[in-house]
Each structure stands twice: as structure tokens, then as C-alpha cells.
Amino acid sequence: MHFSFWEKTGFALLMAAWVTWGSNQIGDMLVHAEELSENAYKIEVADSGGGSAGAADKEPEKSAIELLASATSERGEKVFKKCAACHSIEKGGPDKVGPHLWNVLGREKGSVAGFAYSDTLAGMTTPWDYETMDKFLESPRNFVSGTKMTFAGLRKASDRAAVILYLREHSDNPPPLP
Ligand code: HEC
Known part of the structure; x- marks a missing residue:
């Protein structure tokens, strides 16, 4: 099967568009995942920070x-x-x-x-x-x-x-x- 120049170009453009769209999707997913894990991490830090920091331990404790x-x-x-x-x-x-x-x-x-x-x-x-x-x-x-x-x-x-x-x-x- 032979493709004309325009057919090939059109196909290439379509591929490029698809790859761009696809990588955007993947990129979004990654960014999304990053955001999620960042949130989870921050919450964890806040928790453990509050739990183990001397300040939190000492507040209720008397000097x-x-x-x-x-x-x-x-x-x-x-x-x-x-x-x-x-x-x-x-x-x-x-x-x-x-x-x-x-x-x-x-x-x-x-x-x-x-x-x-x-x-x-x-x-x-x-x-x-x-x-x-x-x-x-x-x-x-x-x-x-x-x-x-x-x-x-x-x-x-x-x-x-x-x-x-x-x-x-x-x-x-x-x-x-x-
Ligand atoms: C392993 C030995 C060791 C132990 C255990 C130890 N000390 Fe000392 N202490 C020293 C030494 C040596 C100095 C001198 C420190 C310097 O010159 O920097 C000192 C200095 C001091 C000073 C300062 C005295 C001055 O004349 O200014 C105080 C107060 C003191 N110790 C209290 C304590 C108390 C209370 C404990 C127990 C909770 C204790 N030490 C446990 C070795 C010890």
C-alpha cells in the first residue's frame, strides 16, 4: 500500500497530536499523583511534628x-x-x-x-x-x-x-x- 505525501503527513500529525495529548494525560496523572503524595506527606509531617516535637511534649508537662x-x-x-x-x-x-x-x-x-x-x-x-x-x-x-x-x-x-x-x-x- 502506498500513501501519498499528504496522507503520510496527515498521519504523522495525527500521531504527534495523539502523543502530545497522551503525554499531557500522563503528565496530568503524574502531577496529580505528586499533589496527592505531597499532601499525604505534609499531613504526616504535621502529625509527627506535633507528636514528637519537644514543644508539644513539654506544653502539658511542667518544667x-x-x-x-x-x-x-x-x-x-x-x-x-x-x-x-x-x-x-x-x-x-x-x-x-x-x-x-x-x-x-x-x-x-x-x-x-x-x-x-x-x-x-x-x-x-x-x-x-x-x-x-x-x-x-x-x-x-x-x-x-x-x-x-x-x-x-x-x-x-x-x-x-x-x-x-x-x-x-x-x-x-x-x-x-x-
Ligand atoms: C562520669 C562522671 C560524672 C557523672 C556521672 C556526673 N558528673 Fe557532674 N561533673 C563531672 C565533671 C568531670 C565535672 C566538671 C565539668 C567541667 O569541668 O566541665 C562535673 C561538674 C558538675 C557540676 C558543676 C560543679 C561546679 O563546681 O561548677 C555540677 C553541678 C554537676 N557536675 C552535677 C552533677 C549531677 C547532679 C550529676 C548526676 C545527675 C552528675 N553531675 C553526674 C563528672 C560527672
Whole structure:
């Protein structure tokens, strides 16, 4: 069978039109699919963002400072077992891997004479108060970059509140509770 030039051209144009239309359709489908998956993804992000973000967890949860009022030193004593390998707490106690912690609340940061602090902590001149102690114990590394205290931190605000109360009670002159 022989096609004339015009027949061939017409056929080619038809094919081209069909291919263009077809790819548009496919393109639409793809774009559509993309939109769908994008939506699904965004919703998922919003969900997991809300679920796992610290802000959402913390909103209903009280801060360690707020929890101080209901904390007990018995619980603090238990939590302090995590610290006792490196810190003494009793009056006149020795420095161990870490400095002794008698009187630590209200004491200037990094100020125990003869203890080899990290440069960062040694350079801090303000006293330990409830807020800075809370931040330090939550993540020593974040609060004092380059700290020698190789302790991951206490994640639970209630643990920090209990141990801060315990530290406070081991002092000649406990600072007033906030
Ligand atoms: C593995 C040993 C280790 C553990 C466990 C540890 N610390 Fe420390 N801690 C250190 C060292 C070392 C330093 C000195 C940090 C520096 O110089 O940067 C320090 C410093 C401190 C300071 C600052 C004291 C000052 O004189 O400024 C406080 C407060 C403190 N630790 C409390 C705690 C508490 C509370 C715990 C338990 C929840 C704990 N630490 C667990 C080793 C430890």
C-alpha cells in the first residue's frame, strides 16, 4: 500500500497530536499523583511534628522548676546514684572525677579550688541557680560546650527537680526555693 505525501503527513500529525495529548494525560496523572503524595506527606509531617516535637511534649508537662514544689529528696537521693560515681555530696567530701557538690547551689560555677575544670566551666563566673542547674543537668554538653562531665543528662524534668532539691538540701545555706 502506498500513501501519498499528504496522507503520510496527515498521519504523522495525527500521531504527534495523539502523543502530545497522551503525554499531557500522563503528565496530568503524574502531577496529580505528586499533589496527592505531597499532601499525604505534609499531613504526616504535621502529625509527627506535633507528636514528637519537644514543644508539644513539654506544653502539658511542667518544667523542672515548677516541679520542685512537689519533688522529694528521697527521689533525689535515688537519682543522685547516677552522679555519685563522680561526685561526693556530703560536707567536706572529696573531689572525685567531678568536683564535690556540697553547697553547689549558689556556688560560683567552676570554682572549687584545685579542681581541673574544663576551660568553659572554669570561665563561667555566675553562681549556679535553679535555672542554670536545670539546663546543665538536662544536657551538660549543650550548656557547657566542651565540658568534662561525660554524662548524657537527665531527660525527665521530674528527675532533675528531685536531684536539684537534693543538691539544695546539701548546703550550709540553701537558697530560697523559686
Ligand atoms: C562520669 C562522671 C560524672 C557523672 C556521672 C556526673 N558528673 Fe557532674 N561533673 C563531672 C565533671 C568531670 C565535672 C566538671 C565539668 C567541667 O569541668 O566541665 C562535673 C561538674 C558538675 C557540676 C558543676 C560543679 C561546679 O563546681 O561548677 C555540677 C553541678 C554537676 N557536675 C552535677 C552533677 C549531677 C547532679 C550529676 C548526676 C545527675 C552528675 N553531675 C553526674 C563528672 C560527672
